[in-house]
Amino acid sequence: MVGGVLLLGLGGWLGIDAILRGEGRTPWLALAGLLFAVPVVIAFTVRPAVYAGADRLLVRNPFRTITLPWASVDTLRASYTSEVLAGGATYQLWAVPVSLRQRKRAARQQNRDAASPTSLGRTPGPGATADRRAQADQTMDDLRELAESNAGRDGAQGEPEVRWAFEVIAPTLAGAVLLVIMLLI
Known part of the structure; x- marks a missing residue:
């Protein structure tokens, strides 16, 4: 930005x-x-922006806006890009970039944490975190949680809407x- x-x-x-x-x-x-x-x-x-509410996910990409009720979301994934699959279509989440560098850094840190003395039965010190993830992966996990917990709501029903x-x-x-x-x- x-x-x-x-x-x-x-x-x-x-x-x-x-x-x-x-x-x-x-x-x-x-x-x-x-x-x-x-x-x-x-x-x-x-x-580009992604707004997640109780009833729907709003994805604002460069040239279109996609409104996805949580019940219509099939899955959210982040491989090389962040995507949401809904209603048989795949939509990119431009506002949630995937950084392979962040993923590698998080994996290295998790390997270091697994090999540290705290993982051998000692209690972790202050400031130690159990789960270190790349920002995009954490965001996608949060969105998956919202989708699963809100899909059954009455306001979360409907079909995806795409507006140019x-x-x-x-x-x-x-x-x-x-x-x-x-x-x-």
Whole structure:
């Protein structure tokens, strides 16, 4: 997110400078470029989110929003990406990135903990944790727990709903068309 905000700041600074100080077609090209680039940067850096409530899971990806009642969720998994399987379809969870580096670090720490003297019958010291997991794996476990415990609720029934994010798609397409027209003229 920080990278996206910094990229937006840099693009805004350069784009507004080109609009205010540019000559000829430069202000129009800068405006078209900003109209194209700003929604794309927002879509891929700021927009992705996963919201888990008592009745449903809301997945907000770059170009669509998926609402999944807990009863429709078949499984949640994290291999190379985080995914939810629901209603015969697979949806990516862009907001829950899988880090293989974190997984390796957690596995090394678990191996160290298993070989430490505390695992040989001694009591663990303060600050020792029994289960060290990568962040994505822990998040997916929490979501699985929510799915299992809330699937039977009356409000958690229904079919998955997918809505395209036209608030991102429309300005991106408009900017792309305007940019192509400006480049061809």
